[in-house]
Amino acid sequence: xxxxxHMSRKEFVGIVAAATGTAMGALIGIPTIGYxxxxxxxxxxxDAWIPAGPVENYPVGIPILFNFNRTKVNGWEKTVNSYGxxxxxxxxxxxxxxxxxxxxLSCRVxxxxxxxxxxxxxxxxxxxxxxxxxxGPQPRPLDPYETKVEENNLFIHFTGx
Amino acid sequence: MxxxxxxxxxxxxxxxxxxxxxxxxxxxxxxxxxxxxxxxLFLFLLQGFTGIMLTIYYVPSPEFAYDSIQYIMNGVTFGWxxxxxxxxxxxxxxxxxxxxxxxxFFFGAYKYPREFTWITGVFLLLLTLGMGFTGYLxxxxxRAYWATTVATSIAxxxxxxxxxxxxxxxxxxxxxxxTLARFFSVHIWWFPAIIAILIGVHLYMVIRLGISSVPKEEx
Numbered sequence: 001x002x003x004x005x006h007m008s009r010k011e012f013v014g015i016v017a018a019a020t021g022t023a024m025g026a027l028i029g030i031p032t033i034g035y036x037x038x039x040x041x042x043x044x045x046x047d048a049w050i051p052a053g054p055v056e057n058y059p060v061g062i063p064i065l066f067n068f069n070r071t072k073v074n075g076w077e078k079t080v081n082s083y084g085x086x087x088x089x090x091x092x093x094x095x096x097x098x099x100x101x102x103x104x105l106s107c108r109v110x111x112x113x114x115x116x117x118x119x120x121x122x123x124x125x126x127x128x129x130x131x132x133x134x135x136g137p138q139p140r141p142l143d144p145y146e147t148k149v150e151e152n153n154l155f156i157h158f159t160g161x
Numbered sequence: 162m163x164x165x166x167x168x169x170x171x172x173x174x175x176x177x178x179x180x181x182x183x184x185x186x187x188x189x190x191x192x193x194x195x196x197x198x199x200x201x202l203f204l205f206l207l208q209g210f211t212g213i214m215l216t217i218y219y220v221p222s223p224e225f226a227y228d229s230i231q232y233i234m235n236g237v238t239f240g241w242x243x244x245x246x247x248x249x250x251x252x253x254x255x256x257x258x259x260x261x262x263x264x265x266f267f268f269g270a271y272k273y274p275r276e277f278t279w280i281t282g283v284f285l286l287l288l289t290l291g292m293g294f295t296g297y298l299x300x301x302x303x304r305a306y307w308a309t310t311v312a313t314s315i316a317x318x319x320x321x322x323x324x325x326x327x328x329x330x331x332x333x334x335x336x337x338x339x340t341l342a343r344f345f346s347v348h349i350w351w352f353p354a355i356i357a358i359l360i361g362v363h364l365y366m367v368i369r370l371g372i373s374s375v376p377k378e379e380x
Contacts, residue, residue: 028207028210028211028246031238031239031242031243032214032239032243034238034239035214035217035237035238035239035240035242035243036214036217037238038236038237038238038239038240039237041238042236075218075229075232075236076218076220076225076228076229076231076232077225
């Protein structure tokens with residue numbers, strides 16, 4: 001074939017094939033990257049204010065157990081977890097909300113009126129009415145929840161797990 | 162640098178020979194109908210790629226099959242695109258492979274010396290339909306469940322062996338998680354593996370024998 005300033009038919013077809021091939025590859029390849037890393041980009045916030053009923057339900061100075069469930073969605077899995085919170089109205093009208101999960105090995109503590117303490121049935125951890133450590137193997141006081149009162153209803157701030 | 166590396170590899174792998182044998186073949190003057198084979202191959206590769214991607218999130222169990230697909234469609238970035246391509250590509254592949262068969266038939270391309278290419282092609286068409294059949298159950302929705310119930314019942318009407326065939330297909334008397342698991346296995350392992358091998362044979366024959374020309378008046 002004589003040399004011409006124009007590209008040959010074969011060269012042209014080659015370039016067009018390479019260009020369309022690259023375009024199609026990018027069209028499917030780039031979304032695939034997003035597809036593969038999608039779970040890593042999902043937010044993990046399960047932040048919520050849980051309504052705990054009217055404030056009259058919680059007499060001053062007496063721990064009342066409040067239970068609620070949260071559904072955790074991870075991909076196609078839905079897990080329902082139940083949580084327990086001891087709510088105590090303070091003499092000044094503010095509220096203290098304490099998780100009933102023992103800080104030692106996550107057993108559930110119970111308020112024992114006679115002992116004036118939350119007692120963990122697993123390893124005899126004792127906490128006082130404000131959740132502070134009295135005795136036992138627990139590393140820290142009971143975990144508190146933030147609370148707020150809106151239109152005479154109590155809410156506790158759930159921040160996950 | 163690139164040229165040196167390429168030459169080093171070419172000397173050992175024969176890349177240029179592969180290229181000239183596979184792509185720089187002498188072909189007769191043909192028309193657009195002759196592209197259907199390449200289109201089928203492209204769709205097979207596309208289905209393979211998107212299918213592998215779908216197994217990242219899909220779970221072949223009655224509990225999670227439906228939910229995992231809901232997650233792919235609504236939760237995963239571009240999940241709708243990957244599954245959409247796989248879904249529509251499946252129908253398109255059946256169509257293209259079928260047209261490829263029609264072209265081969267009407268242009269008389271199945272004749273000597275290409276009978277064996279035709280025979281592998283027959284199996285490739287049947288396997289493509291088999292991929293459609295097994296893939297249809299995997300979403301595990303009402304339509305998938307009842308379509309497979311009906312189709313396996315039809316297979317069950319074969320004289321004498323029908324009941325046996327039905328039970329083998331379903332992995333039991335009724336459609337169940339066993340059915341889903343074996344359809345999944347066949348869909349992602351058995352059929353693709355056999356198809357890949359047959360495509361290898363099919364293409365080897367095409368390269369070895371060359372492609373037939375468009376029949377002329379005197380043929």
